[in-house]
Amino acid sequence: MARQRLNRDDVVEAAIAFIDEHGIQSLTMRRLGATLNVEAMALYRHVAGRDELVAAVVHQVIDDLFNDTLMTAEPNSWEDYFQHVANAMRNLALEHPKIFPLVTAHPPEAPWLRPPLRSLKWVDHFLAALRDFGFSDSAAVDAYKTFTSFLLGALLLQVAAAGVAISPEEASMIEEGSLEQYPTLKELQVKLAEDHSQREFDDGLDDLIERIRSNLAS
Amino acid sequence: MARQRLNRDDVVEAAIAFIDEHGIQSLTMRRLGATLNVEAMALYRHVAGRDELVAAVVHQVIDDLFNDTLMTAEPNSWEDYFQHVANAMRNLALEHPKIFPLVTAHPPEAPWLRPPLRSLKWVDHFLAALRDFGFSDSAAVDAYKTFTSFLLGALLLQVAAAGVAISPEEASMIEEGSLEQYPTLKELQVKLAEDHSQREFDDGLDDLIERIRSNLAS
DNA sequence: ACCTGAACACCGTTCAAGT
């Protein structure tokens, strides 16, 4: 079969698929080339190197949010908007659990780009939306910082937990004797293993919104 | 000078120092061996491989909290205890900004170990303390989850920001024309670059404590 | 028991050469 001419988007797209399947540890220029029926060295015509490729992967995935939920539905309130962004980001994190943690891998290009919203387009959109809903400049910036901190913590924990997903029954079985030194842990083991991540996320988001609302009032 | 016989702690300690200075990307068995005046292959007598070594580094750093603030000072309330743990963890993250992000690198060994408190000893201590202060089992587990999520998000953002620490003046200089497409970002640029991380952390922690307190009452 | 030296199967990346 005749190969199409390769371009940068092909390479980035292939890298996303590769990491989703095999993890970043396995990503190799030679192996990625093979999935594209090309020698590793051909990739260097389109990306500057492995590091730059990984950065492009992260950027692409984050920017993809714009093609989905957010741009299409117009929010009725800033609370609405927060819910949209948060849930879109959550879906993204769960779709790409092996890519999402990379948002913190390299330091951001600029101090005002905070993970996981690491894209100029994104941050601009976010701040503009809050101002449209009547936030002062300071309130918008504060909300941006609070919101990113919440998203990062909640979603990283969620994808980390997804990596070891086992049932509470299994949890109570493994390492039967190894918890003897940790009595409290042993007692609460089953409760700890229960997965309520969706509820926790929603509750946390509600509290965050409540907190920002009360900051606005003061 | 005569070399002491190497042991595992020497290797882990050297790895911590190496990563602190050069970052994990630069950590190589050969280079680490060189800092210990030993061939790379000698390290394999003490650690199973590079991955296991990195895991040991993370574990060691987290466990070190016990030698510091926490074990010595007895807290007077659970609010006190939260403040202790949070600030100790914050100090640790800022002391080892290149190591802290690694707490999320590999999935935890067990579903009840959540970053950044990834140590059985730690989680046991945390849950036991909350129960001593009158938390029910469910309340303790909920508080553990909320607390870890907050710590992870807040501290990861803080060390990420530390990596690109530049003054607001510098921030307003760089990429002078490159923000033309992002008007809101451009306007709020200086505000975004301001570093209030200590205050944000304290405020976030206060809100977290408030939130847990109201959950206890209900 | 602990460390070394040589070796193996990989890497990322460069560069001249092909088409």
Added chain:
DNA sequence: ACCTGAACACCGTTCAAGT
């Protein structure tokens, strides 16, 4: 203009050999 092949300077890891 785009891709290939050979090469370079590294990796992690193994294993037999030294002491």
